[in-house]
Amino acid sequence: MNKIIEVKNLTKTYDYFKKEPGLKNSFKNLFKRKKLFKKAVDDISFDINEGEIVGFLGPNGAGKTTTLKMLSGILTPNKGEIKVLDYNPEKREAEYQRQFALVMGQKNQLWWDLPPMESFLLNKEIYGVSKQEFTENLDELVKALKIEDIIDKQVRKLSLGERMKSELVASLLHSPKVLFLDEPTIGLDVIAQKNIRDFLKKYNQKRKTTILLTSHYMEDIVALCDRLIIINEGKIIYNGSINDLMKKYAPNKMITVFFEKEISANELKKLDKVYKIEDCKVLFKVSREEVKNFATKILSSDLPVKDIEISEVDVDSIIRNVFTG
Amino acid sequence: MELKKTFLKYFKIFLHLQKIGLMSRTAYRANFFIIIFAVLIQASFSLIFIKVVFGFLNNISGWNYYEALVIVATYLIVEGLMWVLFGQFNTIVKQIQQGELDGLIVRPIDTQFLVSVWRGDSEDIVRIITGLGVIVYALNNLNLTLTQITVNSFFYIFMLFNALVITYSLAVLFKTISIWTIEARAFFHLTDSFSRMSQYPTDIFYHKIVQTIATVIIPLFFMATVPAKILTRGFDLKIVLSSFIIAGVFFYISRKFFQFALTKYESASS
Numbered sequence: 069m070n071k072i073i074e075v076k077n078l079t080k081t082y083d084y085f086k087k088e089p090g091l092k093n094s095f096k097n098l099f100k101r102k103k104l105f106k107k108a109v110d111d112i113s114f115d116i117n118e119g120e121i122v123g124f125l126g127p128n129g130a131g132k133t134t135t136l137k138m139l140s141g142i143l144t145p146n147k148g149e150i151k152v153l154d155y156n157p158e159k160r161e162a163e164y165q166r167q168f169a170l171v172m173g174q175k176n177q178l179w180w181d182l183p184p185m186e187s188f189l190l191n192k193e194i195y196g197v198s199k200q201e202f203t204e205n206l207d208e209l210v211k212a213l214k215i216e217d218i219i220d221k222q223v224r225k226l227s228l229g230e231r232m233k234s235e236l237v238a239s240l241l242h243s244p245k246v247l248f249l250d251e252p253t254i255g256l257d258v259i260a261q262k263n264i265r266d267f268l269k270k271y272n273q274k275r276k277t278t279i280l281l282t283s284h285y286m287e288d289i290v291a292l293c294d295r296l297i298i299i300n301e302g303k304i305i306y307n308g309s310i311n312d313l314m315k316k317y318a319p320n321k322m323i324t325v326f327f328e329k330e331i332s333a334n335e336l337k338k339l340d341k342v343y344k345i346e347d348c349k350v351l352f353k354v355s356r357e358e359v360k361n362f363a364t365k366i367l368s369s370d371l372p373v374k375d376i377e378i379s380e381v382d383v384d385s386i387i388r389n390v391f392t393g
Numbered sequence: 394m395e396l397k398k399t400f401l402k403y404f405k406i407f408l409h410l411q412k413i414g415l416m417s418r419t420a421y422r423a424n425f426f427i428i429i430f431a432v433l434i435q436a437s438f439s440l441i442f443i444k445v446v447f448g449f450l451n452n453i454s455g456w457n458y459y460e461a462l463v464i465v466a467t468y469l470i471v472e473g474l475m476w477v478l479f480g481q482f483n484t485i486v487k488q489i490q491q492g493e494l495d496g497l498i499v500r501p502i503d504t505q506f507l508v509s510v511w512r513g514d515s516e517d518i519v520r521i522i523t524g525l526g527v528i529v530y531a532l533n534n535l536n537l538t539l540t541q542i543t544v545n546s547f548f549y550i551f552m553l554f555n556a557l558v559i560t561y562s563l564a565v566l567f568k569t570i571s572i573w574t575i576e577a578r579a580f581f582h583l584t585d586s587f588s589r590m591s592q593y594p595t596d597i598f599y600h601k602i603v604q605t606i607a608t609v610i611i612p613l614f615f616m617a618t619v620p621a622k623i624l625t626r627g628f629d630l631k632i633v634l635s636s637f638i639i640a641g642v643f644f645y646i647s648r649k650f651f652q653f654a655l656t657k658y659e660s661a662s663s
Contacts, residue, residue, distance in 0.1 A: 082659060137495065137660055140499050141498065141499060142495045142498050142499060142658070142660050143658070143659065143660055144656060160498065160504075162501035162502070163501075165499055165500060165501035166501045168499075170495075170496075170499050172495070172496075175492060175493070175495070175496065177496045179413055179417060180417070181416075181417035181420040181421075182413060182416055182417055182420070186413055186416070189409065190406075190409050190410070190413065193402070193405050193406045193409050194406060194500050194501070194502050195500075195501060196402065196501075222420075
């Protein structure tokens with residue numbers, strides 16, 4: 069596999085000034101200030117291969133955005149090495165900048181008072197996209213995102229979802245090889261979120277674009293990512309597939325059985341693994357490997373089973389487990 | 394060949410941004426006309442002030458009324474160009490505070506260029522037109538032959554260009570500081586007062602030290618007085634040469650300073 073992004077021992081420290089509340093302290097701070105340091109990213113290392121979609125997950129202030137900003141050359145690291153497409157982002161070489169795109173869900177790069185088309189045309193000049201490539205890409209993107217009828221409408225009149233889609237078009241017109249997405253679905257409704265997810269998935273499959281995205285929404289990550297990097301307080305606490313994460317932090321599945329009538333405790337005892345009894349509904353906690361056998365066992369027993377349900381522990385609660393250790 | 398291509402590319406981006414600027418300004422019609430009106434009032438105040446002063450005096454430090462008008466007109470043109478081309482470089486402060494600079498740094502175009510021309514205020518062209526009108530009026534009332542006017546105008550254009558470079562470089566130097574301080578209204582006022590000061594003949598500074606400061610440290614002398622001097626009194630090798638040197642040095646320093654500041658940029662907020 070071709071490594072597209074290589075990060076080694078990356079560290080970024082912000083310095084800031086201590087500020088107590090109150091007017092008196094404000095005056096005091098004019099003359100004497102105390103400098104404090106905060107490690108936003110603390111000695112992290114990871115690799116990303118060509119065509120991979122990797123999700124960056126973590127609470128606010130975990131260092132996700134800071135890492136993306138260092139990868140795109142906006143911020144300079146204090147320590148460590150970054151290589152993206154064999155470039156050092158810190159140098160801000162035009163050759164590198166032409167090959168990636170950064171989309172920030174909370175920031176608007178389109179011209180507010182003008183239709184998105186004007187911003188697209190400006191990006192065409194800035195990225196030196198040929199006329200033919202521009203027309204082809206625009207056509208493909210606009211169709212895939214179904215925004216044919218809004219590209220001539222003023223940006224300020226667009227909905228948040230429409231705006232985000234236009235942002236994506238603007239960022240993809242130059243066919244970047246690497247795409248950094250910082251919370252691309254933030255604030256969007258469920259349908260718009262899904263549209264954008266579906267689009268990204270298809271785009272990645274078709275173009276083999278390497279994508280690194282951050283999100284608060286677990287669904288984004290589950291639907292899109294092959295791999296997950298969880299970061300907290302500047303440190304990576306998990307780096308691997310979602311399946312492995314489940315195995316590690318959620319080794320059990322939940323089997324819920326609905327019976328025709330209440331079953332006596334004695335009989336249930338024979339079955340073992342009882343987690344909770346609620347009248348006719350009984351929950352069993354079973355390890356992943358045993359699920360199939362256990363379900364068969366119940367169904368083939370002479371107990372009056374009405375219905376059976378096997379469910380995954382939801383990812384959000386797994387993530388909570390990861391954070392709380 | 395490569396240089397020509399790059400130049401064309403940057404010129405196209407510049408034109409496109411000017412077009413976008415004009416389009417977004419005209420999107421709000423009332424606002425557009427009110428701004429034009431405000432700019433006109435501002436420009437006339439500078440002219441009225443000179444008129445009033447010359448109601449009491451025959452000359453200011455050796456400058457007669459029409460010559461002094463050329464200084465004010467030059468100031469108006471330089472100011473106008475600063476607004477039309479670079480929006481006075483004011484956008485940098487907003488871009489830093491709201492994190493828009495992030496989006497410009499990642500683009501494969503020189504960041505200083507993009508920041509400078511990102512938002513020009515097209516309506517300030519009325520400042521330039523007013524300035525040109527005043528110059529034509531003043532030249533008509535000065536005792537200059539047509540040949541003199543032609544030759545002087547030729548050198549005036551270069552001096553005007555240098556004045557623009559100097560004013561731009563000063564704006565870059567002062568406003569770039571907001572990369573550290575985030576808030577920079579203070580520096581906005583500082584650059585503004587300096588360029589305002591340039592509309593008076595620098596000969597009014599009698600003191601040697603002040604004169605040196607006005608020539609080398611904050612080169613007010615070259616921002617309006619020098620172009621006006623060349624236009625009204627003719628070519629002066631020493632002044633023309635030093636104008637080029639000062640412009641070159643200031644541009645170089647401001648460029649280096651901007652690039653240094655960018656490496657210290659700590660993008661605000663997410």
